[in-house]
Amino acid sequence: MNKSEGLSEQAGNETSDLSKARLRAWLQILKVSRKIEGELREKMRTEFNTTLPRFDVLAALYRERDGMRMSELSKSLMVSNGNVTGIVDRLVAEGLIVRMPVENDRRASIVRLTPAGEKDFAERALVHESWVSELFDDLSSSDADALIRILRNISHHNEAPHHD
Amino acid sequence: MNKSEGLSEQAGNETSDLSKARLRAWLQILKVSRKIEGELREKMRTEFNTTLPRFDVLAALYRERDGMRMSELSKSLMVSNGNVTGIVDRLVAEGLIVRMPVENDRRASIVRLTPAGEKDFAERALVHESWVSELFDDLSSSDADALIRILRNISHHNEAPHHD
DNA sequence: TGAAAATATTTCAAACCTAAAATATTTGTG
DNA sequence: CACAAATATTTTAGGTTTGAAATATTTTCA
Numbered sequence: 001m002n003k004s005e006g007l008s009e010q011a012g013n014e015t016s017d018l019s020k021a022r023l024r025a026w027l028q029i030l031k032v033s034r035k036i037e038g039e040l041r042e043k044m045r046t047e048f049n050t051t052l053p054r055f056d057v058l059a060a061l062y063r064e065r066d067g068m069r070m071s072e073l074s075k076s077l078m079v080s081n082g083n084v085t086g087i088v089d090r091l092v093a094e095g096l097i098v099r100m101p102v103e104n105d106r107r108a109s110i111v112r113l114t115p116a117g118e119k120d121f122a123e124r125a126l127v128h129e130s131w132v133s134e135l136f137d138d139l140s141s142s143d144a145d146a147l148i149r150i151l152r153n154i155s156h157h158n159e160a161p162h163h164d
Numbered sequence: 165m166n167k168s169e170g171l172s173e174q175a176g177n178e179t180s181d182l183s184k185a186r187l188r189a190w191l192q193i194l195k196v197s198r199k200i201e202g203e204l205r206e207k208m209r210t211e212f213n214t215t216l217p218r219f220d221v222l223a224a225l226y227r228e229r230d231g232m233r234m235s236e237l238s239k240s241l242m243v244s245n246g247n248v249t250g251i252v253d254r255l256v257a258e259g260l261i262v263r264m265p266v267e268n269d270r271r272a273s274i275v276r277l278t279p280a281g282e283k284d285f286a287e288r289a290l291v292h293e294s295w296v297s298e299l300f301d302d303l304s305s306s307d308a309d310a311l312i313r314i315l316r317n318i319s320h321h322n323e324a325p326h327h328d
Numbered sequence: 329t330g331a332a333a334a335t336a337t338t339t340c341a342a343a344c345c346t347a348a349a350a351t352a353t354t355t356g357t358g
Numbered sequence: 359c360a361c362a363a364a365t366a367t368t369t370t371a372g373g374t375t376t377g378a379a380a381t382a383t384t385t386t387c388a
Binding site: 051052053079080082083086087090104105106107108 | 374377378381384
Binding site: 038041045069070071081082084085086102105107108109 | 336347
């Protein structure tokens with residue numbers, strides 16, 4: 001029933017020490033993630049006059065200069081399809097991205113940065129990186145590496161199983 | 165200008181390796197946090213017929229059996245005051261918590277679990293812990309400790325400075 | 329070919345979330 | 359005491375988010 005419980009687990013011991021340690025780890029991830037996200041949202045608002053979700057979309061499109069489909073975008077950001085529609089609508093209205101038809105598939109559309117969007121993001125990305133670096137001021141190089149390694153293990157375990 | 169840059173930083177080197185490592189670490193935190201949060205939200209919905217924010221409120225009140233003020237609640241959950249108002253309204257409607265007047269201060273109110281809310285949460289908390297433990301199945305005891313230590317460092321650095 | 333299934337996206341309703349304004353009450357100070 | 363400042367909470371407007379339903383188009387296959 002509980003995959004996490006190995007040979008040494010005693011019957012009747014409902015929540016093991018390991019299980020409790022994992023819960024604490026999760027709550028700590030959540031705490032840091034909320035705190036940092038809040039700080040960045042505030043910076044985005046006051047200094048860039050934009051929002052975190054919009055910045056995230058621009059970042060994704062900056063990595064894929066030829067553009068992405070709506071579904072690729074939502075998958076990459078790990079948010080729902082419907083959510084991306086609204087954010088893309090606003091970024092289009094701001095002139096930072098465009099929707100383009102897809103050859104041979106009139107259901108889909110490709111979204112990509114406009115020159116203005118590309119310029120905007122390139123400038124802001126550097127400032128964003130400096131904000132993050134300040135917020136993680138106490139994170140040493142070796143701790144950053146350890147953190148990344150541990151978290152990658154967790155993501156890999158929870159990777160969506162792919163269809164074949 | 166950039167507190168994170170030490171003596172060895174070269175002028176003109178706009179984003180140091182350390183700064184990039186920290187950015188990668190942040191993006192990885194965000195990725196794990198979104199993935200896990202999504203999985204837990206889905207479980208909450210399908211198996212408990214509730215939402216993560218509501219569960220979080222119950223969890224906070226379960227730790228403080230005598231109840232908390234609205235402001236303590238929002239601070240503890242790191243969300244805005246207005247946000248908590250709505251969630252508390254819904255939990256009151258569900259009969260899981262109650263608002264009580266505060267002696268000598270008619271501005272404030274204290275929120276606490278009803279017996280039903282206490283019972284409900286106690287049962288669900290165990291299941292929740294087992295979900296988390298499964299999602300973190302690959303996280304060893306020592307990695308959990310390392311993760312907690314590193315993340316605590318980060319939270320402490322970003323702790324809100326207190327008023328004296 | 330032509331209907332059913334699959335796919336890509338948008339729309340919708342409900343909830344969540346924030347920042348700022350509004351409301352109600354208490355505290356501090358002349 | 360009066361009344362300004364501070365405090366606790368709610369309300370409001372606008373944006374974000376989800377899951378499900380709706381729409382449009384493409385693919386599959388009998």
